[in-house]
Amino acid sequence: MCEECSPKDRRARRRGVASVTELPPPALAESGRLVDATRTKLVELGREDDPNGALALLLAADLDAGTTAGTGKASIARAYLQAMDAATKGVTGASSALDELRKRRERRRGA
Numbered sequence: 041m042c043e044e045c046s047p048k049d050r051r052a053r054r055r056g057v058a059s060v061t062e063l064p065p066p067a068l069a070e071s072g073r074l075v076d077a078t079r080t081k082l083v084e085l086g087r088e089d090d091p092n093g094a095l096a097l098l099l100a101a102d103l104d105a106g107t108t109a110g111t112g113k114a115s116i117a118r119a120y121l122q123a124m125d126a127a128t129k130g131v132t133g134a135s136s137a138l139d140e141l142r143k144r145r146e147r148r149r150g151a
Contacts (some may be wrong), residue, residue, distance in 0.1 A: 072104025092127035
């Protein structure tokens, strides 16, 4: 096409990067029932500085916030349990759900 039939776009366009609004960093595990319980358990076991413990606190904060629903919440809960298991792995005094079941079975049988 010629320039008469299809003239160039003469609108003034801004070139360059538009300013980006900076959001405040998310507060890591502020407060909530699950966050408090998780922090208490990690401190009790001496794993509050463990990366898996930090992940568990972050996921606990997500669950406490209640912003996700349905399958999103289920997947966060699953990831939370995995992070807690990894954070408490190999710690004496840490018990898993399986350990609790074994203890209950032993008490029931009188062992």
